[in-house]
Amino acid sequence: MKNKEENSRRAFIRSISLTGLGMGVMQTLPLSVIGASPAGQPSIGGIGAAQSAQILTGPDVPFIPRRLGSWWNTLEDLLWSQKKITDKIKRRAAGFAEANIDTAVNFGFHIRFDFANYFTQLHGYFAQVREELHKYDIKYIEHYSCNHVERPRGEAEFKKLHRNHRHHTLLFHDPIAAAHAQYEGYFFNDLCEVDLRDGSRGYARQYQLEAFCHNNPGFRDMHRKYLQRLDKEVGYDGYQVDDMCTYAGLTTCGCTHCRERFKRDYGHVIPPFADKSFFGDTNKPMLQWGNYENPVFRDWLKMKDDSVADHVKMVKETIGKKPLMTCCSSTGPVALNAISLNLERMAPHVDFFMLENVGTNIKSVNWLEKDAEALQQKDIAAKRGAAPTIACSYTIYKEGGYLGWGLARFWGVADWASTLQYRLEEDPVDSIEMEDAIRDPNNWEVKHSPLDFIEGKDLVEVRLVNNNYNRANGWKGTDGKEHWDKVRAWSEQFIKSNIGYRFLRAEELADATALLAEKTPLVLDSMACVSDAQFKSLQQFLAKGGYAFLALPFGTHDEKGHKRSKPLADQLHGKGLHIVQTATSGHVVEMLIKKGLIKPAxxxxxxxxxxxxxxxxxxxxxxxxxxxxxxxxxxxxxxxxxxxxxxxxxxxxxxxxxxxxxxxxxxxxxxxxxxxxxxxxxxxxxxxxxxxxxxxxxxxxxxxxxxxxxxxxx
Incomplete structure (x- = not known):
């Protein structure tokens, strides 16, 4: 439970976010403003004041989540308003308060339109949950997947779904009823993506889902009407509309709406699936399909990203001033292009940013590879007007909950703790409740170390450049590694050497004023795709005494993936420019420290x-x-x-x-x-x-x- 001081601070943050006074608040701090740098050495700094010009219209932040927990639903909750269910709601709300959870996030009844026949009792249940949570000043955020329905194909897929995805709360139509399933007059079968291979409905085999098309106006109208009803009947404090991507991937979509949009927006026609010059080697796993040498294929990927972003925009317009977030477990790798998962493209319409720090098994302790994702999402949120950033960590037992809590503190973000026993084939006999998994660290934090992540500013020594043009164009080096592989390698080496770093992304790299607002060294590794604006900005930075560590190649292609006649690296000069080995070649950071080129604080x-x-x-x-x-x-x-x-x-x-x-x-x-x-x-x-x-x-x-x-x- 929160005290009056916290509530007052929340009201203050809300007021400055809505009036625009809080737009310059960043989550990194230039160390150069704390103390002078050694003579002859690059100053150490964070985000400069000049970057405020880049910030988009501010997010809607009526409250700041700090300690979140998943409010798990099970199939029996559809029996609301039976006493057993209403009593359970009251008991769990009290448990959340005792665990100092300030924001509950719905989990379960996930594939939402599977429950279209039960929305009245479902919304009644949700409304009572909201009412009970609000008694303890706990906010309640909705969380569901809007653009799929569960449709396992055959007995093997049926069993796989029930074995692997119990966390969705499974209740879906049988094949005969599915042909007639609808909401608001829209038959689900008519809203699905179209498989480019055979014209069937788009299917995501990894989740046994049939996928609705983001470009289908009927689907978007159905979703809009559902959101309006949901907000009226439940009145959530915020929304996480999940799975804003295309899980059917590059097998879809060949519907008339997608074909018309591709022709209208990009001037192209989607070719037949047999066209290898477009789809590439389709004998490979789907995430590896596509011929990135073909500019039409690259444009198709952009169109698919546009479609998802437009859907997110519609959701935000529908819910108004209430905060919106979506799930994003990753932002960097090229493989994400195949499922149109592009957080940077959706960012202008999102208010909270959530990294799904997936993991319940023993591999979870190997967290270094997640640091790059966490800090990149922090930068995306920072450029969105210092929007709150949340790390969601899954666990089965207390120790995993504590690990996720510790990572959130280390990253300087809010912690969303979530048990996930329903992702196992069956519940362990020693399963624990959500609130029990996180109670101890939450209560310790409130008593002993109530640091506010919103007020914290990372102390930064270098700026690590991740240029998403390389991802968009599918670039990989002669070593088979992509730009993100290099970026992540630098991240891990910085952590091991205790060097504070932050991300610098494509838009900031193209802004010379932002680059020059601080003297923090830049790190650029295997950045083949570079725009003219980015090159000119970097030239100005170097000409005015900036430091940069550059691993080739650089500027062999432009931002659209077209090969340049000469690499831009040939024209890049400056006293502070140091050509270094790629981070995936070995202990490059250690070498730079030994040479005195980097002096960790x-x-x-x-x-x-x-x-x-x-x-x-x-x-x-x-x-x-x-x-x-x-x-x-x-x-x-x-x-x-x-x-x-x-x-x-x-x-x-x-x-x-x-x-x-x-x-x-x-x-x-x-x-x-x-x-x-x-x-x-x-x-x-x-x-x-x-x-x-x-x-x-x-x-x-x-x-x-x-x-x-x-x-x-x-």
Whole structure:
């Protein structure tokens, strides 16, 4: 439950977001404004003030989610308003309040139009949930998938659906009834995408779904009318409209609406499926289809992205000032083009940004690969007017919930905790309730370390460039790796060297004023597709003394994927330009540190390696977050996920010597008295020993004995 002070702060944030006064609030902080950089070295900085010109019209943020939890629905909840169900609602709402969850997100009844025959009782149930949650000042966000219906094809697919996707809450039409299924006069079969191979209805085999077409005006009208009814009958505080993509992928869509749009907007005709010059080698897995050398194919992908974005725009226009988010488990890889999952394209219409940090099994402890996704989405949210960013982490047991909570703190975002036992073939006998999975870390946070992620600003030393033109054009290097592979490799190396970084994306790279607003070095690796505007901006940055680390190739193609006669790299010059090896070739960051080209603000000199440190400014005070990169997963002895991976039940650490020593450049990271805190230490505080070596440097001695996952120094 929240106190009056929190409610007042929420009202204040709401007022500045709606009046535009909050549009310049960023989630990174230029270290150059804290202290001067060493002579001859690049200043360390974050997002400059000049970037405010890039920010789109601000998001609708009537409240800030900080500690979210999934409100799970099961099939029996359709029996509302029986006493058993109404009593359960009251009991669970009280449990959420005791766990200091401030925002509940609906989960279940997911493939929403499968339940069209039951909307009255379903909405009645939801309305009572909202009423009970509001008694505890807990916000309630809807979460559903609008553009699919479950239609397993054959017995094997039927069993697969019930084995793998119980979390959807399954209740779908049988094949005979499906032919007549409809809502608001629209028959579902008439709204589906069309398979380009044989003209059948589009089918997403990974989920046993038939997919509605985003371009179909009947579908969008049906969805709009449902949203209007939902808002009237339930009155949610916000909406997550999920699966804004095309899970049927490149097998679709050949409907008249898509063909007409492609001709109208891009001047092209969708060719027959047998055309290999367009569809490429279709003997490969679907995510690898497509001939990116063909500009018509590239345009088709853009049209598909446009269609999804237009649908998202319609949803936002329908719900008005209530916040909208959608699920996005990934933003970087080329493979996402195949399913039209493009968060950057949807961003102008989204108010909250959610990274689905998927994982319930033992692989979840290997979190470094997720850091790039988290920080890229933070940058997308920042450019959307400092919109709230949320990390959703799945778990079965408490330790997984704590891991996800720790990652959210390390990333500086809100934590959405979600149990996911319904994704297993059957519930484990020792399953726990959602609120029980996250109660302990949430309550510890409120009592001991109530840091507000919205106020935190990352301390940034380098800007890592991810240019989405390379993804859009399907570019891969001679080593078979794509631009995102390189970006992620830099991310992991920065973490291991405790170098604060942030993302710099395509639009900012093309803005010379934004680049020059700070002197933070740029890192550009394998950026083949570059626009003229980006090149000119980078030239100006270098000409005025900017630092950049560049791994070739660079500018071999333009932003539309057309090959240039000469690479732009041949024309790029500047005293601060350093040509380096690609990050996937080895320990490039270590080499740059040894050469003195990068001087981290914090360097570990004692204790075992393995603790990642991330600095963040909170109202002028430095806070250090510690996340273990050497966790050892303890598997459940019998419970496994649908991929036969053991479920995470506990976490140990491979780090033996937790008496850590760091050298800190206090011109970049100002220090004051610090204490180590962690849920693993409960109420205990361990003072950090600070020894000042000079005016501009200090030694930190940090004792993390007894901590396996996460700690904070504040």
């Amino acid at each position: 914090i360097q570990q000199t004692g204790g075992d390696k393995g603790w990642a440190v991330r600095g963040r400014d909170h109202k002028g005070k430095t806070v250090l977050h510690f996340m273990n990169t050497a966790m050892v997963a303890v598997p459940h002895p019998t419970v496994k996920d649908t991929g036969n991976n053991p479920i995470l039940v506990d976490i140990n650490s491979a780090i033996k010597n937790n008496a850590l020593v760091f050298e800190v450049d206090t011109r970049k990271i100002p220090l004051s008295a610090l204490n180590i805190l962690s849920p693993e230490l409960k109420d205990r505080k361990i003072p950090v020993e600070i020894t000042w070596k000079s005016k501009n440097s200090a030694t930190l001695k940090v004792n993390l004995e007894g901590v396996k996952v996460y700690a904070v120094a504040e």
